[in-house]
Amino acid sequence: MSTTQKHSEKHQDFFKSVFEIVKLVPPGRVTSYGSIAKALGTPKSSRMVGWAMNASHSDKSVPAHRVVNRNGLLTGKMHFATPTEMQERLESEGIVVKNDQIQDFKNLFWDVQKEILD
DNA sequence: AGCTTGACTTTGA
DNA sequence: GTCAAAGCCAAGC
Numbered sequence: 744m745s746t747t748q749k750h751s752e753k754h755q756d757f758f759k760s761v762f763e764i765v766k767l768v769p770p771g772r773v774t775s776y777g778s779i780a781k782a783l784g785t786p787k788s789s790r791m792v793g794w795a796m797n798a799s800h801s802d803k804s805v806p807a808h809r810v811v812n813r814n815g816l817l818t819g820k821m822h823f824a825t826p827t828e829m830q831e832r833l834e835s836e837g838i839v840v841k842n843d844q845i846q847d848f849k850n851l852f853w854d855v856q857k858e859i860l861d
Numbered sequence: 862a863g864c865t866t867g868a869c870t871t872t873g874a
Numbered sequence: 875g876t877c878a879a880a881g882c883c884a885a886g887c
Binding site for chain 2: 775776777780786787788789790791792793794795796797799807810811812813817818819820821822823829
C-alpha cells in the first residue's frame with residue numbers, strides 16, 4: 744500500500760461484486776436485486792444493486808437482462824439501449840415474457856446465496 | 862452543507 | 875389479495 748492509494752474503493756468493490764454475481768447467472772435463468780444484495784451481506788441495499796446495474800454499461804459482459812425484481816417483472820428494461828432489448832434477450836434464452844412479466848418465474852429463479860454456497 | 866430521486870424489498874394494516 | 879410507509883445508500887442538484 745502506497746501513500747498515494749485511493750481510499751474510496753469500497754463502493755467500487757460493491758459494484759464489482761454485483762457484476763461478478765450477475766455473470767454467474769446461467770442463461771435461461773434469472774435472479775433478483777434482493778437476492779444479489781443478500782449474497783453480498785446487505786439485503787437492505789437492494790436498491791444499490793439496481794444502481795450498480797446502472798453502471799453495468801461499462802461492462803458489457805454483465806447480463807443485466809437476467810436481473811429482475813422479486814416479482815419477476817422487467818422493471819429495468821427502460822435502462823437498456825431499447826425498451827424491448829431486455830425482453831428480447833430473455834426470450835432468446837428460452838424465457839417466456841408476457842406483459843413485462845416472466846412466466847414461470849418461480850421455477851426460473853436463480854437464488855444467488857443458495858447456488859453459490861452449493 | 863442539505864434535499865430528492867431511484868433497474869428494490871419487507872412489513873404492517 | 876392490495877396499498878402505504880419505512881429502510882437502505884449513492885448520485886445529482
